[in-house]
Amino acid sequence: MTTPDGSPLLRVDGAVQADGRGAGVAAHYGNPMIEQRRLLAGDAIVDLSHHGVLGVSGPDRLSWLxxxxxxxxxxxxxxxxxxxxLLDPTGRLQFAMSVIDDGVETYLLLEAAELPGLQAWLExxxxxLRVEITDRTEDYAVIGTMAPEPAALGLEPAAPNxxxxxxxxPWSGVAAGGYQYADAPVHPGATWLWSEVLVPRAALAGLREAAAQGSIAVxxxxxxxxxxIAAWRPRAATEVDEKTIPHELDWLRTAVHLNKGCYRGQETVAKVHNLGHPPRxxxxxxxxxSDSVLPVHGDEVWADRRLPGGEPERVPVGQITSSARHYELGPIALAVVKRAIPATSTLFVQSEGISIAAAQEVIVPQSAGSVADIPRLPRLGIRTPHR
Structure with missing residues (x-):
């Protein structure tokens, strides 16, 4: 975990500490727009040392997980x-984990706030079973980058085994056993070539020196x-609430294998995918x-509804989950809305007492789900023979 003073990379010139779940690392280093360009080009790193790392060892670890x-x-x-x-028995999402195995130990990367709850549940x-669960957060720090080869930026991954x-x-494509609901001709995730490198936590001081000398961009x-957000990439800390099922976020794309054996919540996953529709x-x-107001997580999304013979009224239809100012797209946000809201509807976000107009770009379409090809049987009844 980060020290009480935060990550060593907060001592790089221009660093401004993030708040909330990002406390302990930098929100930016003076120019977020330039930082976006460098990051997308694969020329920069992001300090994610406030994230958690949970290790699972033992010969039964993979079959158990x-x-x-x-x-x-x-x-x-x-x-x-x-x-x-990890889903609850009704299919609602509880924990999301990035997974990598080195042949001896499996590493689960997740938000630090979620780690104690996950560790306790796994215990x-x-x-x-022959498994051991260990909090590795004090041993390894997470560094993010879009560089094809992190070593080219001077990152030396830990390799204990x-x-x-x-x-x-895996978000850049559809994983084996997965299913994509988004029907965009070119999915923006195709350019999301994101990696997270586990480095020894002691290496953060060296990265700070490299950043201060200009040999590595942050x-x-x-x-x-x-x-x-521009890549439509869901994140558990922002897009997930107590009602979320994976279908609503198009997370069957990379995090769900539809042809594997039983696990908790599988019945809901299969039922919604094959026979139903996600509710959001x-x-x-x-x-x-134009008002220079950027909505925040939890701000309500509204739409106009016109009843037959009545005046239009504005009603709440969802919530903002994430928002940002993109260097090309301008102010953008992810939101979870009711499935019934037409894709053509103009939406409005209420933030700081201001109504902000918002144009939808469909990620999960209204038609998501009901993919089973079930033949329709003729209705049974009394048949009168032809004479």
Missing amino acids: NSLSSQELRSLAPGVSTETL KMRFM GMPLVWRD AGLLAFEALR RLVLLHLDG
Whole structure:
């Protein structure tokens, strides 16, 4: 975890500390727009040392994790990256984890605030299996980058068992066993070539020196968030609430294997995907920036409704989950809205007492789900023979 004074990279000139869940690392280093460009080009790193790392060792670790979560993990090869979800019995999302295995230990990367709860739950589920669960946050710090080869930026991944610990986000494509609801001709996630490198925590001081000398460029959380939102990439800390099911965020794309064995919440996953529709859907909003107000997490999204013979009225239809100022797209946000809201509707966001117009870009369409090809049987009844 970060020290009481925060990450050593907060001592780089221009660093401004983030607040909330980002406390302890930099929100930006003086120019978030330039930082976005550098990050997208693969020329910068993001300090994510406030994130948590949980290690699971023992010969039963992969089969055990496979039995509990949404992804197929039994045959996960050393160095191969994936992600998985823990759901409650009704299919609602509880934990989201980035996963990499080095042949000896499996590493689960997640928000630090979620780690104690996940660790406690996993400890209860060990039973007689040969697994050990260890908080590795004090050993390893997470550094994010979009560089194809992190070593080119001077990042030296930890490799305690000979395999470099570099998690490569699968969001750039549809994972094996996954399913994409978004029907965009070109998914913006295709350019989201994100990696998270585990480095020894003691290496943060050296990265600070390299940044101070200009041999490595740094970007803050604001740059990371802007590019993530533009890539439609869900994040548990922002897009997930107590009602979220994976379908609503198009997370079947990379975090759910639809053909694996049983796990908690699988019945809901299969039922909604094959027979139903998710009750809500994720959208990207292009916001009117004329008032210079950027909505925040939890701000309400509204739409106009016209009843037959009546005047139009504005009603709440969802909430903002994430927002950012993008270097090309301007003010943008992710929001979760009711499925019934037409894709053509202009939405409005209430923030700081101001109504901000927002144009939808569909991520999860209204038609998401009901993919099973079930033949329609003729209605049964009394048939009168033809004469």
